[in-house]
Amino acid sequence: MADTAAAPSHLRPERIRDAVVAAAPALLFGLRLALGVSLALYLAFFLQLDNPSWAGTSAAIVAQPVLGASMRKGVFRLVGTIIGAIATVALTAVFPQDRVGFLLGLALWCAACSFVSTVLRNFSAYAAMLAGYTMAIIASSSIAAPDQVFTLAVARAAEISLGIACGMVVMSVTDFGHSPRRLAASVSALVADIGAGVGDQLRGLSHLDRRDLQTRRRALLKRVAALDPLIDQTIGESPGISDRRSTLRAGITGLFLALSAWRTISVHIDSLEPVEGQRQAHALLKHLPPDLGTLLPQRAEGATDAEDLVQRFKTWESAAATFRDADGAVSTSRLGLDRIASVLEGLNRAVNVEILLTDSRRARPINAVPQRLISDVLPPLVNALRVFAALSAASMVYVLTSWSAGPTFITFVAVTVILLSPQNEQASSAIIGFAAGSVLTAALAAVIKFAVLPNHEGYGSFAAIIFLVLVPLAALSTRPALAPVLIPATVNFIPLLGPTNLISYDMQSFANSALAIMAGCIGGAVVLQVMPPVPPATRTRRLVGLTLADLRAIARHPGHLSPDRWRSRVFARIVALPADADPADGSSMLGALTVGLQLMDVRETFARFGLDLAAVGEVEAAVSKGDLADIQSRLDTLRRVVADRFGDANDSVAISRLLAAFREIGETITNYRDYFGAVIR
Structure with a gap:
């Protein structure tokens, strides 16, 4: 009987099946994104919208591998778009014939939006980003015709909203979420x-x-x-x-x-x-x-x-x-x-x-008023400064050169710096990837527009070509190693392609527009690289130090913070710690939380029993100074005050809890002596 060679391991049926199963979610995401973009472009063409590419681009941006992320991103993108459109009309009314004043206002508005987006988290932060660069999107058309700003704002908002709606509809009907x-x-x-x-x-x-x-x-x-x-x-x-x-x-x-x-x-x-x-x-x-x-x-x-x-x-x-x-x-x-x-x-x-x-x-209902807290004002201020500097530089280039594609250049500078500046230490790889992805997709868009599309007619052929490009790009963008390059490549493909109802194959116009988009992405990336964010070590040191400073403020000014607000503030700072922060820093902050809460409880209990609050004030004064030896001495004084008042009758829950609070404060401060005794700079 003839020997049969064993199939190579990578060609075995089970390995192929496992590979297909593993790749299926990414391929499905690519199909959903391409379908959302195609639907948005079809409706934009059907409605004869001025700039259909913004509808397709918005659909691509909204699409996320996770359904919940897509839906939340779509809602907040819509909110941010409306706010940005209103702000653009208002700014144009203030500077109707003053291009320099308008561009300065644009830079200030985008900087303010960047500040807010760094303070907020998740998709509410994304709404602030959209409010910023939506103004730049509208300004790219209205800056040359300020008298038409309202019409242009409505048109851009309609195009973006159409893309958002298409992306959300496609994702919601094709993915049930998990x-x-x-x-x-x-x-x-x-x-x-x-x-x-x-x-x-x-x-x-x-x-x-x-x-x-x-x-x-x-x-x-x-x-x-x-x-x-x-x-x-x-x-x-x-x-x-x-x-x-x-x-x-x-x-x-x-x-x-x-x-x-x-x-x-x-x-x-x-x-x-x-x-x-x-x-x-x-x-x-x-x-x-x-x-x-x-x-x-x-x-x-x-x-x-x-x-x-x-x-x-x-x-x-x-x-x-x-x-x-x-x-x-x-x-x-x-x-x-x-x-x-x-x-x-x-x-x-x-x-x-x-x-x-x-x-x-x-489920038991819990009603709580959400508290928006600024963990540390420095990172949002630095990011706002970076955005302002980038847009000021881009505006200066536009004013000095009178470049016809200057408004598009400013738009993509705004998009780049507003999106990437809050990423802090993760931004370095994203900056390089954003620039590389823009160059890659510009070359791809040029090939599609001038070598492929002229040989095909009808929307069906156009959509099929779009699918052949966007599906693999989007699918591969789900791989963490490729995401920094392929996410911007996927998102920027449609604006670079520039589809319209009557497609123009003007190579000079395409090159001018593509150069503006690539220059905007690369220029924004360069500014972010030249003006780095607050280093992770500095952010960690400030978050830990601010928590200690707040504890000492609580000790100096009883009633300065309520227990709930103190908890919220500490937990917000723990969440804001950089990914590579020493876990001991979070533990120290929990120690500060414990001491602060116990000081509040001790003061309240002393007041309830009519005990000497001056003795509590002495402990608080020692905590506010970071004098560890004095803290322990003052805690001993509190124990004597309780003993003098209640004698041996310390078996009640309230009194034993008070004594336990003294011990918990003392043990926590002893365990984190370097932290509680630190000098705040």
């Missing part, structure tokens, strides 16, 4: 991992293992911060959840609070003698819900996922109340009881998110 499932799975995994970490902490591990737990806790802090964009995507895919977003945000806050409480437990146990620490840890562990690793009670037979989650919520709520109400005559026991209760309460907020995503009717 962001709610991803968010639920991520939250569930975090709940399990935090619960497992707390359980391991209480089981009493070796010193080496405790260091490993610290590393795990800090890694979990980053994972919680990374949930923010996934929440936005979930809201985009589930409009019914949009009015319950406060419940989603509360769940993320709960995870932060659980991590903060775990940190306190770890610091407290480490501060005790080993035998005593083990005794207290085991005492707490005995009363926790079973199986702390997953914190899952036994599921009732036939129960649904939603019923199981609701039962878990009730079990933990009851357990947390039990810990809160338990007697704790010794301050160290009270501290452990309250922090375990905090862990359960924080995790329960996250469980409530799982319930909301599984069966929204069963």
